[in-house]
Structure formats: C-alpha cells, structure tokens
Amino acid sequence: MRNNTVRDQIMDTASRLFYDQGYNNTGINQIIEEAGIAKASLYQHFKSKEDLLTEYLELAGIRMYDRMLTASEKQTAPADKISAIFDELALMTQRKGYNGCRFLNIIAEVPSDNERIKAQVKAQKEGIRELLKEIVKPLQKESLADELYLLFEAVLISSKVHGEPWPVGVARRMAEKLLGGK
Amino acid sequence: MRNNTVRDQIMDTASRLFYDQGYNNTGINQIIEEAGIAKASLYQHFKSKEDLLTEYLELAGIRMYDRMLTASEKQTAPADKISAIFDELALMTQRKGYNGCRFLNIIAEVPSDNERIKAQVKAQKEGIRELLKEIVKPLQKESLADELYLLFEAVLISSKVHGEPWPVGVARRMAEKLLGGK
Amino acid sequence: MRNNTVRDQIMDTASRLFYDQGYNNTGINQIIEEAGIAKASLYQHFKSKEDLLTEYLELAGIRMYDRMLTASEKQTAPADKISAIFDELALMTQRKGYNGCRFLNIIAEVPSDNERIKAQVKAQKEGIRELLKEIVKPLQKESLADELYLLFEAVLISSKVHGEPWPVGVARRMAEKLLGGK
Amino acid sequence: MRNNTVRDQIMDTASRLFYDQGYNNTGINQIIEEAGIAKASLYQHFKSKEDLLTEYLELAGIRMYDRMLTASEKQTAPADKISAIFDELALMTQRKGYNGCRFLNIIAEVPSDNERIKAQVKAQKEGIRELLKEIVKPLQKESLADELYLLFEAVLISSKVHGEPWPVGVARRMAEKLLGGK
DNA sequence: AATGAATGAGCATTCATTCAT
DNA sequence: AATGAATGAATGCTCATTCAT
Numbered sequence: 044m045r046n047n048t049v050r051d052q053i054m055d056t057a058s059r060l061f062y063d064q065g066y067n068n069t070g071i072n073q074i075i076e077e078a079g080i081a082k083a084s085l086y087q088h089f090k091s092k093e094d095l096l097t098e099y100l101e102l103a104g105i106r107m108y109d110r111m112l113t114a115s116e117k118q119t120a121p122a123d124k125i126s127a128i129f130d131e132l133a134l135m136t137q138r139k140g141y142n143g144c145r146f147l148n149i150i151a152e153v154p155s156d157n158e159r160i161k162a163q164v165k166a167q168k169e170g171i172r173e174l175l176k177e178i179v180k181p182l183q184k185e186s187l188a189d190e191l192y193l194l195f196e197a198v199l200i201s202s203k204v205h206g207e208p209w210p211v212g213v214a215r216r217m218a219e220k221l222l223g224g225k
Numbered sequence: 226m227r228n229n230t231v232r233d234q235i236m237d238t239a240s241r242l243f244y245d246q247g248y249n250n251t252g253i254n255q256i257i258e259e260a261g262i263a264k265a266s267l268y269q270h271f272k273s274k275e276d277l278l279t280e281y282l283e284l285a286g287i288r289m290y291d292r293m294l295t296a297s298e299k300q301t302a303p304a305d306k307i308s309a310i311f312d313e314l315a316l317m318t319q320r321k322g323y324n325g326c327r328f329l330n331i332i333a334e335v336p337s338d339n340e341r342i343k344a345q346v347k348a349q350k351e352g353i354r355e356l357l358k359e360i361v362k363p364l365q366k367e368s369l370a371d372e373l374y375l376l377f378e379a380v381l382i383s384s385k386v387h388g389e390p391w392p393v394g395v396a397r398r399m400a401e402k403l404l405g406g407k
Numbered sequence: 408m409r410n411n412t413v414r415d416q417i418m419d420t421a422s423r424l425f426y427d428q429g430y431n432n433t434g435i436n437q438i439i440e441e442a443g444i445a446k447a448s449l450y451q452h453f454k455s456k457e458d459l460l461t462e463y464l465e466l467a468g469i470r471m472y473d474r475m476l477t478a479s480e481k482q483t484a485p486a487d488k489i490s491a492i493f494d495e496l497a498l499m500t501q502r503k504g505y506n507g508c509r510f511l512n513i514i515a516e517v518p519s520d521n522e523r524i525k526a527q528v529k530a531q532k533e534g535i536r537e538l539l540k541e542i543v544k545p546l547q548k549e550s551l552a553d554e555l556y557l558l559f560e561a562v563l564i565s566s567k568v569h570g571e572p573w574p575v576g577v578a579r580r581m582a583e584k585l586l587g588g589k
Numbered sequence: 590m591r592n593n594t595v596r597d598q599i600m601d602t603a604s605r606l607f608y609d610q611g612y613n614n615t616g617i618n619q620i621i622e623e624a625g626i627a628k629a630s631l632y633q634h635f636k637s638k639e640d641l642l643t644e645y646l647e648l649a650g651i652r653m654y655d656r657m658l659t660a661s662e663k664q665t666a667p668a669d670k671i672s673a674i675f676d677e678l679a680l681m682t683q684r685k686g687y688n689g690c691r692f693l694n695i696i697a698e699v700p701s702d703n704e705r706i707k708a709q710v711k712a713q714k715e716g717i718r719e720l721l722k723e724i725v726k727p728l729q730k731e732s733l734a735d736e737l738y739l740l741f742e743a744v745l746i747s748s749k750v751h752g753e754p755w756p757v758g759v760a761r762r763m764a765e766k767l768l769g770g771k
Numbered sequence: 772a773a774t775g776a777a778t779g780a781g782c783a784t785t786c787a788t789t790c791a792t
Numbered sequence: 793a794a795t796g797a798a799t800g801a802a803t804g805c806t807c808a809t810t811c812a813t
Contacts, residue, residue: 165386210371262777269777
C-alpha cells in the first residue's frame, strides 16, 4: 500500500496537463506550481521530465487497457464484447474535454529519434490489438482483429479532428458488419 | 512571376524540419541556420513562427489533396479510383522517413485553444472526405465515403505507430470489400 | 519653396510618434509604415534615427519659441506679455493628448553621454529663458526672468505628472505676484 | 531577517543603470552582467523587467521622501524646514552624476498607456506635495504648499537641463520670499 | 529619388536541470 | 524527504541600418 502522496500529486498534475495542453506545451514550472510542490521535490521523484512522461504513458496504458478489458468482460459473445468496447469509445470521445488519444498525441510530439517513447506507445497499441485478437479468436476470421483495431484508431483520431460524434457511429456500424450482423 | 528564392528556402527548410522533428521541437534558430539566412530575413517574410506553420499546412494540404486527386483521376470506375488512392497511401506510408500525417501531427502539438490551426487541419481533412464523397457518389451507398475516410485516417496513423506495412494492406482489403460487396 | 513631400511626411509622422510614444518606444518600422514610405527612402532623407530626432527637436523648438513670441507680441506691457504666455501654457497643457514637454521628454530618454542632443535641448530652453529676459527687461528686476522660467518649466512637467489643471493656475498666480500684482 | 544578497545585488545594479542610462537604454543583459549573476536568476527574483522598474521606483520613492522628511525634521519652524529641504535639493542636484529626478525621467520613458507606472510616479510626487502641505500648515497660507512644490519640481528638472547651480539658488530665494514675505 | 530584401546584434523571457542546505 | 536559489542554453522576436536594383 503506497502512501507517497507527493509523488501521486505530481503524477496527477502532470497527467492532466500533458493531456490537456500537450507534453511540450507543459513546463516543469507549471507542474510544480499546480501540484503545489517545490521544484527539487519533483526531481527527487522523477529524474527528468521524460521520466514523468514514461510513467504517464505507463499508467494511462494500464487504465485504457483495463477500461476496455472490463467493458468487454461484462459480455460473453465476441460481438457483444466488441460492441461494449465501442460503447466505451463513444463515452470517451464524446466526453467534454476529450483531446484525442494520449498515445497518438505523444507520438506526434516526440522527436522521431526517441525510440524509447515510440516503443512504449507502440506497445500500448499492441496491447489493445492483442485484446481484440483474444476477443474475436473464437470467430476464426483472419485479420478481423486488425480490422477492428484500425476502426478503433480511426475513431480516436477522427473524433479529435472533427469534434463530432459521427466517426464513432460510422465505425461502430462497420464493426457490426464485420462481426456478421446481417 | 515571383522570384522569392529566399522565402522558398525558408519554407522548404521549415517544412522539412516541422515534419521530421515536429513543430515545437523545431526552433527558429535551427530553421535559419539550415536555411542559411539571417533571423530578421525570416521575419521579413513571415511575421511569426505560427505564420510559418499556417503556410506549411496550406502547402501540404494542397499537395496532399492534389496527389490523391491526381491518382484517382487516372481511373474511371469509383472502385478503381479508391484503389489508386490506397496505392498512393501505400507509397506514402512505406516511404523511408514517413513520420505520420502532417496534419494529425500538428493537431497533437498545438494548444487546444488554438482554434485557427485546428480549423485549418479540420478543413484539410474535410477536403479529403469531400473528395471521397465525390468519387463514390455514383455508387449511391450512404456513408460509404465516411467509411473509406476512416480507413484512410487509420492507415495514416497506424502506419506511423507500428512502422509496418500491414495497416495499409488490411485497410485496402476492407475498402475493397466495401466497394465490391454487392 | 520646398516640395519634398516625402521628407515632410516622414518628419510629420516621426514627430507625432516621438511625442505620443516617446523616442525609444518608436521604431523605424512604425514610422515608415505610418508614413507610407519605404525604409530606404527614410534613410535617403535622414542618415540615422538620431538625425530624425535632431530635426524633430529643431522644428519643435522653433514652433514652441514662435508660439510664445507671437502670443507675447500681441501685448505691450511686460506683465501682459507674460500673462499671454501663461495663457498659451494653459492651452498647451490642458489639450487632450498633452504628453509633457517635448524637450524634457527627450532629455530623459537619451543616454547621459549624448552631449549633442542634451545641448540641443538646453539651447531650446535657453531660448525661452532669453525671451523671458527680453520681455521683463524694462522692469529691471534682477533674476525675475529666471523665476518666471522656473515657473514655466514647473508647469510643463507638473501638468504631465498630475494630469490636472492646477499647476498652471498656481504658477500663473505666482507669476502675477512676481510682476507686481498688488 | 532576510539574506537576499543576490536579489539586492540585482536591484542595486538595476537602480544604478536605470538612473544613469535610462530604463529603455538598459538591457537585461547589462544588468545581469554587471550584477554578475545568471539571467534566470534575475527572473527568479523579478518576474519581468517592469517588475524591476516598479520596485526601483518604490525604493527610490521611499528614499527620496525619507531624505526630505529627515532634513525637515531637524528644524522646527516651517520656514527652516523648507530651507532644509532646499539644502537637500542643492546637494542632490549639484552632486556629480546627477541625472535628473528618477520619477520625472521614468514618466518620460514609459508609453503613455502604462497607467500603473504613471500612477506610481504621480503617487510619489503627491507624497512630496503632502509633506510640504504638512510643513506649511501652521502658516495657514492657502496654496503655499503647491507653490513650493512647483519650485521643487522646477529645481529638479532645470538642474538637469542646464547642469548649472543657479536653478536651485533662484528657487530657494523665491521660496524664502513666499515664506518670509509678511 | 525610391525601393524591397537582407542583415548582425540585441531584446525580454522561459527552458529543464542541479546544487547547497 | 524536501526546498529555494541558481544556472547555461535556448526560446521567439525586433532593432536600426545597409545594399543591390
């Protein structure tokens, strides 16, 4: 059981700001100010700003995966599991303050030679892809999981670009068709 | 006929760096150094860094649209036109140095209150969406264009994340099914 | 008879801006923009910004002196002449847009090692002092001119600082007393 | 009890330079160089150059007021108090390096829309005016304080313009007449 | 006489990080 | 574990001036 409230407070603040404003647009100064801690305290818990980013991605990755997993586990049939995932996607992308996918945002911000962060983003996406693979395995349709994955990604990115609800609707109907809806 | 070689040199350098490194990771100093011009010369031609960004997006938007339009115009049947577009997408995303979609990258970098840039990105995407609409209009399938658009976006983003050729392959097959399926 | 309208236009614009905003706060770019001329044209007529300043002071000095001289010449008695000068001072300092004395403003802006400009300001002030000396000479009161001169300066500076009409009123009454008002 | 030697060093250097060269003619770079500190250290203590100016004016205002107050308090009769003040004025304006009144200099430098600084300057001057009012209150001569205040200002500005000792002499004799005149 | 383009030096400010306490 | 102070390097931008045409 953890009691490092300072560390958590830093992480919470950084997460919020990284998401709302972007990683590069968020300075260390703003983080410590809004977290209400001293600058050196931040560096006691995280050895660099990129460290903060790494942990932010890690936590967000777990949360995202769990959210999708949990939603799907409430259903038994693959098609229903996928449907539940699109329900989550709808909630997520329609929420006020939705500012795109955390991982797709970050990968657009880091220099292309930062292999570590890029790998971390890719890993998170592979996790989702795996989850979809697991879910549709019983259906034995080759590449169905990847098709669903592409729709998943399309929803995340297009919802941000357009700021409208249609992408999730269109993608959901495409998914249903793929899953055999007559 | 204009003879603005310096201006062009600035724009070329900025475009390359914005794409390769990201907008925020590219400083004015690097641009002028690589363009081989003085700082004040840059500001003679562009009144701010954001101005440079605006023009970068404008030019990239035209180039992208024209590329897709040109590819599609070499074909007559809607399905062939779409196929040609996915050919272009394959070339684009497999090219060494592919670093994602310029517009999706930028929208992840600008603060969410920068409505001007966000609108510019959205407008470019709406242009592509319109192009797809025009192409499939003869097929009279409601929402087909938007379905193709989502696949288009999915390819752009997933190719970057995974750095692999499968997304364009999967998406292309999905598109063919959408078009060819009776 | 001069017909250098461009030169005049530059001078007029520079004069207005130097007075309204201050010399250091006025850039060459703003001058040429508001004057509607090219940068190199400015440098064709004035070899430097300080040249512009020199001529600005020269013209303003003549204008100020003439204004006071003209006002005083409409009267015959020394006391009336001085009174007329304070009338002018009242008009000047109460005018909307009054931003202090051009010369006192400039001398506060230039580095203290700029002897040329400082001498020019001093010369203008000595001119006014001489004018007052001439006017009160018939009264044969030693140092009366300098006393009036100090009041003159006090009005100019205090009207700016306080933005109120009382300084000119107080100074005028002091002047009247000095001139023998019972 | 604070131990802010760096902060003080910055303030001392800035004060000296602002006075000797003017506010606009003094760059941050010169301040940090002469203070022997890093640029970011300056911004740790003062959030902007204007902040530095505000504090400079504040300190100078206190010092000036205290100097005049202290001088006057060594005397008991109002006329002697005023005389003491003119003694101080003489010392001040004759000192090598006298470059005018700090407040009158600054008000000539700031853009006319900077109400905050203008108010600060005005407040300092009102403080002096109040002090004079208090001193001559026993004499019950209406507007005497303002008359003395105008002479006070005239000395400050004219001593700078002319770089000669006569203004303080002339003004002092005028003041004596105002006070001693039956 | 007039210009648009170009420049080097400088501006105020912020960055992520480290150090002594 | 926590901090306030300090830093070197970089940020985007503006300055007065000059040059080729």
